[in-house]
Every structure is written in structure tokens, then in C-alpha cells.
Amino acid sequence: MNSLRTQIAARVHARTPLPRTPRAVRVLTYHGLVETKLDPRLERNFHTFDQFRSHLRILRRHRVVSVDELEAGEVPSGPWHPGRSTVVITFDDGYSNNLEAASMLEAAGLPWAVFVSTGAIGTGVPIWTNTLAMLLLHGRPRSGTVDLAGKCWPLASREDRLACFNSVRGGFKTLARATRLAAMDDLAGQFDDGEVERLVVDIPSMSMLSWEDLDEMSRSGVTVGSHGVHHELHNPAQPDDVLRDELKGSRDDIVRRLQVRCTTLAYPNGDYTSRSIELADEIGYRTAFTTEDGLATPDRRMLALPRISAPGTESGFIRALLAGTAAR
Numbered sequence: 001m002n003s004l005r006t007q008i009a010a011r012v013h014a015r016t017p018l019p020r021t022p023r024a025v026r027v028l029t030y031h032g033l034v035e036t037k038l039d040p041r042l043e044r045n046f047h048t049f050d051q052f053r054s055h056l057r058i059l060r061r062h063r064v065v066s067v068d069e070l071e072a073g074e075v076p077s078g079p080w081h082p083g084r085s086t087v088v089i090t091f092d093d094g095y096s097n098n099l100e101a102a103s104m105l106e107a108a109g110l111p112w113a114v115f116v117s118t119g120a121i122g123t124g125v126p127i128w129t130n131t132l133a134m135l136l137l138h139g140r141p142r143s144g145t146v147d148l149a150g151k152c153w154p155l156a157s158r159e160d161r162l163a164c165f166n167s168v169r170g171g172f173k174t175l176a177r178a179t180r181l182a183a184m185d186d187l188a189g190q191f192d193d194g195e196v197e198r199l200v201v202d203i204p205s206m207s208m209l210s211w212e213d214l215d216e217m218s219r220s221g222v223t224v225g226s227h228g229v230h231h232e233l234h235n236p237a238q239p240d241d242v243l244r245d246e247l248k249g250s251r252d253d254i255v256r257r258l259q260v261r262c263t264t265l266a267y268p269n270g271d272y273t274s275r276s277i278e279l280a281d282e283i284g285y286r287t288a289f290t291t292e293d294g295l296a297t298p299d300r301r302m303l304a305l306p307r308i309s310a311p312g313t314e315s316g317f318i319r320a321l322l323a324g325t326a327a328r
């Protein structure tokens with residue numbers, strides 16, 4: 001009897017799913033760190049130093065692995081334990097304030113990866129998504145208004161600016177590179193020359209790393225991955241040659257400038273198509289990260305791995321680590 005009961009119990013136990021996929025990894029997405037946010041809309045993806053310090057305190061209790069270890073499958077194979085998750089830390093875009101992140105992560109002894117848009121490195125000009133946001137949220141158009149998307153937008157008040165930015169932003173993200181460049185040129189032409197450079201001085205969190213910074217970070221063990229050359233989004237309108245240039249050009253820039261291999265990438269804005277995956281594979285990438293929320297399972301879909309956008313608050317961060325999702 002006892003033996004039968006034990007057998008049944010063992011069977012039931014065997015059929016009970018583990019609380020989480022054992023080899024699932026929590027890949028965290030960050031962008032930049034600031035003391036305080038000057039503009040919550042523009043810096044919506046940023047964390048404060050205090051928030052990041054508290055994240056690092058929590059992460060000490062978990063197992064943080066590098067992208068190399070993830071690519072090599074060197075992640076724990078045992079059952080998931082709520083108090084000890086496997087985590088990968090990533091930063092997107094390549095902001096100069098990532099240098100502070102580098103110091104903090106080095107002091108904590110934690111590996112991490114930075115995904116950079118190589119065309120913006122060392123140029124003093126932000127990636128185009130931020131240029132658009134800065135011009136519309138803070139720029140001073142010569143006439144006081146901007147003609148954009150077939151409409152004349154006043155930029156007098158903060159409400160005006162947010163209305164304009166929120167209305168046109170999504171449309172820009174659907175454009176192919178050539179159309180997007182023409183639209184950005186048209187917009188920039190409505191401001192004084194040097195407006196973007198002036199705005200970066202006022203809002204220094206938008207400034208980008210230099211190649212010297214990246215070289216130093218790379219030498220200290222930080223993984224430098226691709227985030228495209230010009231942060232072009234992999235939307236359905238994007239021609240094949242643009243996708244290829246973005247994926248290959250950025251990889252070649254990193255290899256040439258830093259003398260390291262580059263086998264990992266984060267799709268700009270997290271957008272990707274089936275063609276992105278084919279090209280990334282063909283060019284030699286081994287891992288690619290999206291911004292789809294959820295757990296990354298390192299034995300499948302290595303070229304479309306989900307990530308968790310790190311919540312700012314300590315309680316949100318703990319909850320996201322536990323649940324494997326930033327969704328509440």
C-alpha cells in the first residue's frame with residue numbers, strides 16, 4: 001500500500017511542472033543612468049543612479065552571467081529557484097553615462113553588455129529617435145511651429161510639444177531609411193543649424209560614448225554588441241540592403257575599432273522581422289535580443305531572445321525578477 005502511494009505521489013510530482021523553465025534567463029534591459037530626470041518623457045527609459053544601486057544590491061543574490069556564457073549555454077541546468085535566478089544585464093544605444101554604469105558594475109563584479117549604434121559613437125550627435133524627440137520636445141523652430149506629417153504643429157507649450165511628438169513618433173518608426181532621412185532633414189531644416197548639438201549640451205544624458213570609452217570598457221571585460229549603425233528599425237518597409245548594412249556594418253565597426261569579436265546584437269527599438277533573423281544568422285550573430293517582454297530560453301530562438309525592461313522601483317524590480325516579466 002505504502003509503496004503504491006509513494007509511486008502515485010512520485011508520478012504526480014513528476015507531472016507537476018516546474019515553477020519556471022529551468023534554463024530560462026532573465027535578460028534585463030537598461031538604457032542610461034541619470035542623477036535626476038530632466039525630462040521624464042525624453043528620459044523615460046533611463047534609471048536614476050539610486051534605482052540602479054538598489055538593483056545591484058538585489059542582483060548580488062542572483063547569478064549574473066555574461067552574454068558569452070549565455071551563447072555557450074553555460075547557464076544553470078537545475079530547477080529554477082525564486083531566490084537565485086540567472087540574469088543577464090544589457091544596456092542599449094551607448095550613452096556616455098554608461099561609463100558610470102560601467103564603474104558601478106565593475107565594483108559589484110557583475111558582467112554586462114552594451115549594445116551600441118556605431119554610427120553615433122563619438123559623433124556628438126544622438127541616435128535619430130532621440131534627435132526627433134529632442135527637437136520636438138525642446139527645440140526652438142525658427143517660425144515657432146513645425147510642418148510635419150502634412151500638418152502645422154505649434155510648439156509653444158509643453159502640451160503642444162507632447163501632442164506633436166506623440167502623434168508623429170509612431171509614424172517615423174514605420175519608415176524606410178531613405179524616407180526617414182528625408183523627413184528628418186526636412187524637420188532639421190526648420191531649426192537653426194547646430195540646434196541638436198545645442199540641445200545635447202542642455203540635456204547631457206543624450207550624449208553618446210566615444211570609441212575610446214568603448215575601448216576602455218571592452219578591455220575591462222564589458223561585452224560590446226551591435227545596435228545597428230544608424231539605429232534604423234527593422235520594420236517591414238526597410239529594404240534588405242539597409243538591414244544588411246545595419247547588421248554587418250555595425251559588426252564590422254566594432255571588430256575593427258575594438259579588435260574583439262561581435263556575435264551579439266539588440267534590434268533597435270526591439271523591432272525585427274523574419275528577414276532580420278535570417279540576415280543576423282547569415283552575418284554570424286549568435287544571439288539577438290528583442291524588447292519582447294519575458295524569459296529568454298537559451299536553447300531556442302537565440303536570434304530573437306526576449307528581455308525584461310528593468311522596472312525602476314525596487315518592489316517592481318524584485319517582482320519582475322521573480323515573475324520573469326515586467327508586466328504587472
Ligand SMILES: [Zn+2]
Nearest residue numbers: 092093268269
Ligand atoms: Zn535603441
